[in-house]
Amino acid sequence: MHAALRSAQVDWRDPDAVDSLRDQLGVEALAFVCLFVTPEADFPAVVAAAQEAFAGTQVCACTTAGELGSKGYEDGQIVAIGLSAEHFATASYVIENLQLLDAQAQIDRLIQTRMALARANPRMAQEFAFIMIDGLSLAEENLTSVLSTGLGPVPMFGGSAGDGTRFDAAWLACDGVVSRNSAVITLVRTTCPIRVFSLDHLVPTEKRMVVTVADPARRIVHEINAEPAAQEYARLLGKDPQQLDPFTFAAHPVVVRLGDTHHVRAIQRVDEEGNLVFFSAINEGMVLTLADHQDMADHLQRRLAELATDGPPDHILGCDCVLRRIEAGQAQKSREISQILAENRVVGFGTYGEQIGALHVNQTFTGVAIYPPIPEA
Numbered sequence: 001m002h003a004a005l006r007s008a009q010v011d012w013r014d015p016d017a018v019d020s021l022r023d024q025l026g027v028e029a030l031a032f033v034c035l036f037v038t039p040e041a042d043f044p045a046v047v048a049a050a051q052e053a054f055a056g057t058q059v060c061a062c063t064t065a066g067e068l069g070s071k072g073y074e075d076g077q078i079v080a081i082g083l084s085a086e087h088f089a090t091a092s093y094v095i096e097n098l099q100l101l102d103a104q105a106q107i108d109r110l111i112q113t114r115m116a117l118a119r120a121n122p123r124m125a126q127e128f129a130f131i132m133i134d135g136l137s138l139a140e141e142n143l144t145s146v147l148s149t150g151l152g153p154v155p156m157f158g159g160s161a162g163d164g165t166r167f168d169a170a171w172l173a174c175d176g177v178v179s180r181n182s183a184v185i186t187l188v189r190t191t192c193p194i195r196v197f198s199l200d201h202l203v204p205t206e207k208r209m210v211v212t213v214a215d216p217a218r219r220i221v222h223e224i225n226a227e228p229a230a231q232e233y234a235r236l237l238g239k240d241p242q243q244l245d246p247f248t249f250a251a252h253p254v255v256v257r258l259g260d261t262h263h264v265r266a267i268q269r270v271d272e273e274g275n276l277v278f279f280s281a282i283n284e285g286m287v288l289t290l291a292d293h294q295d296m297a298d299h300l301q302r303r304l305a306e307l308a309t310d311g312p313p314d315h316i317l318g319c320d321c322v323l324r325r326i327e328a329g330q331a332q333k334s335r336e337i338s339q340i341l342a343e344n345r346v347v348g349f350g351t352y353g354e355q356i357g358a359l360h361v362n363q364t365f366t367g368v369a370i371y372p373p374i375p376e377a
Contacts, residue, residue, distance in 0.1 A: 012041035018049035035061035036349035065162030065322035066350030072338025098139035110150035124189035133183035135160030135352030140360035148358035155196035159319030159351035201299035266362030318348035318367035
C-alpha cells in the first residue's frame with residue numbers, strides 16, 4: 001500500500017530541483033502538493049516550475065525560517081509533501097490584504113468551501129485546516145480568530161512563513177500566484193485518522209513584569225514596569241541591555257498566563273530606540289512572566305511518543321518556531337532533536353509563529369499527526 005502522505009526534498013541549488021521533487025513523490029495521483037522553500041531559492045521560479053511539474057494538482061508554497069526534512073533540522077532545502085488522491089481531498093485559497101480583512105465575508109467563504117468539500121467526499125470523515133500566513137504581516141491574531149469562527153469544531157493549525165533570520169520578506173503561493181501580506185488556507189478531508197497538536201517545553205517562573213507603554217498595532221513595547229523596555233527586561237535577567245540578541249530571547253522567553261495554561265509572547269528584536277519588538281500581539285497592561293525550560297529533547301521525545309501510543313503516525317506535518325531552533329543550537333541539542341524529528345517522520349518548516357485553533361503562539365512545535373488509513377470494509 002502506498003503511503004497516504006509522501007514527502008520529498010532537494011537542495012535549492014539543484015538546477016532540476018522541482019523535477020526531482022516530482023520524481024521522488026512518484027506517479028500516484030495527488031490531491032495536493034505543498035512546498036516549503038528555503039529563502040535562498042528563487043521563490044517565483046520554484047512556484048512556476050511546480051505549476052508545470054504538478055499540472056492538474058493544486059500546489060501551495062511558502063518561504064521558511066529553516067526546513068524540517070529527512071534529517072530533522074535542515075537548511076537550504078525545498079521540502080515537498082504530497083497528499084494522495086486516494087485518501088485525501090483538499091481545497092485551498094488565498095486571503096489577500098490581511099489588514100483589510102472582511103471578517104464576515106471570510107467566514108462565509110470558509111463555511112461554503114468546507115461544506116462543498118464535505119458533500120463531494122462523503123467517505124472521508126476526518127478533517128482539519130492548515131494555514132500558512134505571511135509572518136511579517138502582523139495580522140495572525142485577527143485572521144486566526146476570524147477563521148476559527150467559521151471552522152467551528154474543525155481543528156486548525158499552521159505556521160507563519162519566514163525569511164530565515166533576515167525578517168525582510170516572506171512569500172506565499174497558491175495555484176501559481178505569488179503574494180505577500182497574505183495567507184493560504186487549505187481545508188483537508190481524509191480517510192486517515194489525524195491528531196492536531198501543539199507543544200512547548202516552557203515552565204512559567206514567579207518573575208513577572210507589566211507592559212506599561214506599547215504600540216499594539218506594530219507589536220512594539222516601549223516600557224516595562226514604567227522603565228525603558230529592553231533595559232528593564234535585561235535588568236530582570238541580570239544582563240547588559242547591549243548584549244540582548246536572538247539567543248537571549250530564545251533562552252529567556254516571556255509567557256502570558258491564561259487560566260491554567262500559558263502562551264509565549266516571543267521577542268523578535270530590540271529596535272534602535274531600545275524598544276522590544278515582539279512576534280505576536282502585545283497590549284498595555286499585559287502581565288508577562290519569565291519562563292524556564294525543560295530539557296527540550298527529552299520533552300519532545302516524550303510528547304511525540306504520546307502521539308504514537310496506539311501506533312506511530314505515517315507522517316507528522318509540523319510547524320516549528322525559529323526560536324526553538326535557535327535554542328536547540330545554543331543548548332547543543334540540534335543533532336539530538338534532529339534525530340527525534342527524523343525518527344518520527346516529521347516534515348514541515350521553521351516559522352515566525354504558529355497557529356493553533358483561534359490562537360497565534362510562539363516558541364511551539366505545532367502540527368498534525370497523520371496515521372495510516374483505516375481499511376474500508
